[in-house]
Amino acid sequence: MTIIFPAKSYVLSAPPLKMMISSLLMLMLVILIAVVPGAQSLIPFLDGGKDIPKLYNGYFDSQIAKQAATAVGAAISSGKKNIEVNLPAVPNLEEVKFGTPLNQKFSKTIVTKDLKVKGGYYPGSDIARQQLSYANMYWAKQISGAVSGGIGGIGGKSVTVLSAEPLDYELIKNKGGMNKIGPIRTGLGSGNKKDTLSDACIVINPGGEETWDRLRQSLTKNKNCPFVVLNNAYSTTYGLGNKRKYEEAYYLKRITKGWIYRAYPGPWKAYLEAPDGSTELLKTFNTKPELRVAAELVREESFKRYAISNDRWMSGRM
Incomplete structure (x- = not known):
């Protein structure tokens, strides 16, 4: 597709064009909701709704993904820069080591396909052995657009996603809004110069809360860059959320x-x-x-x- 402007022509490749169309459709839906009576019923399809998601259907119909992205976007828009997101990465999280039909189904039909994991899911594959690690990358991808602050992938900050968990990053072929992915230790290397620091960063399961501020300082350009702690599994408080005043933007915990x-x-x-x-x-x-x-x-x-x-x-x- 070629768009002609005075003295110049611009060729739009398929991916940017697709993102622009998605953004325009979203804008049309927002306008529709604002001016058409009864269109409020469309809101759950856009943001997943305000109440607890359907469990466990919310894992498979994108409801949880929509809710988390909406909440993170709202927090960042209101000026929150230090954010925590915590939810069970897979259905029946407590039993993931043994494997249940639901968490295996989620890994096979949602995570593997969304990330386009090379080789797919099969017994003995890396994603089969490291379900949580890949599931957490899936959730990072789902909120990356909200963290970037862009619309439909356009105009936002570059988002770096770093994880403390074992996985083969080369197998992930669809990073979506995740501009850079890798292990946390890469971001903390001695060669991490100012021009390689992140505009926005998501860290997966980084460890004790006492390390969060140090990680933020080491990984982001300045204090105004969004910094999201995703699914931290380590806690010394045995309570809800954190004690570091990070905004718990999205929190879903089984008790x-x-x-x-x-x-x-x-x-x-x-x-x-x-x-x-x-x-x-x-x-x-x-x-x-x-x-x-x-x-x-x-x-x-x-x-x-x-x-x-x-x-x-x-x-x-x-």
């Missing part, structure tokens, strides 16, 4: 018999999970609650209603 959920700028919410897998809001917290308080609330309500019959292992939701 006994339920879930804790928060999407910026919304409140923290405690949900009860019923035996059939459905969820019910029990309490909304204006500020981040203590994990112990929220877990006790959900656990007691579960026992009151279902006694010992509320068990996802026994109900086959694996």
